Amino acid sequence: MIGLQRLWRKVNPPLVHLLDSAIGHVARDVTISSPYRSCVVLSPHPDDETLGCAVTIMRKLAAGTPVHVVLATDGGLSPQGGSPIENSALRLSEFRDACQVLGLADHQTHMMHFSDGSLHLAGEDLVDRISDLVKTIGPEEVMTTSPADPHGDHAALGAAVLMAVSGTATRIVTFPVWQEALPWHWWRAELTYRRPEAVQTGEFLERKREALVAYKSQFPAFTKEGVVGGRSLDSPFLRRFLGSHEIFFPVERKPRH
DSSP states (O other), X not given: OGGGHHHHHTXXXXXXXXXXXXXXXXXXXXXXTGGGSOEEEEEXXXXXXXXXXXXHHHHHHHTTOOEEEEEEEOOTTOSTTXXXXXXXXXXXXXXXXXXXXXXXXXXXXXXXXXXXXXXXXXXXXXXXXXXXXXXXXXXXXXXXXXXXXXXXXXXXXXXXXXXXXXXXXXXXXXXXXXXXXXXXXXXXXXXXXXXXXXXXXXXXXXXXXXXXHTOTTTOTTEETTEEOOTTSTHHHHHHHHTXXXXXXXXXXXXXXX
């Protein structure tokens, strides 16, 4: 996450805000229906699940709907300068703290333990493990990052999910993380997927903020009182995820070959 700071600083925040607002405006509001679909959230790194769909997770849990969150990598490449082993231990601890805030029990979280930055090399192993996990849990939908995300791990996980789950009855939706850093990735998502969907954050927004606070290694300038340090990555980046809605893109299912 921190490794993309330079990319983010090149973006014009007002343009990104305008683009996000436009997508939110055309999105179909699924705040009422979404909480009643059981799901598996596949997150490439510790924090992506909270950034992309924390409120959606909490709404499902509040409705008594089964939710499982699966962490694909150990997050060992961040923070920069730390050893992979120490980073991994730190980020897994932060992940558990954030999941506790969201209301997830230990049996609802799972670790694949791939190395950070390696998902593009995981190939069929990643696809097969996702396929087995989805067959075991049997969710109505899977939420994950998009193949259109400019982050390599995010894109690789999204592509693997499409291969593993397509051709089944399981619904696939993707949530944006780094697409805003390169606005044409939004356009690619619009061309690839159906009409976006929105889940209103409402009364769950403060708990999402609290869950993000758990990721101190990734968002050091973020506190419960709000985003501080106006020139940091955290200010424009996190505000995108603390708005009035969470955005998802439904994916057409295709047969697996």
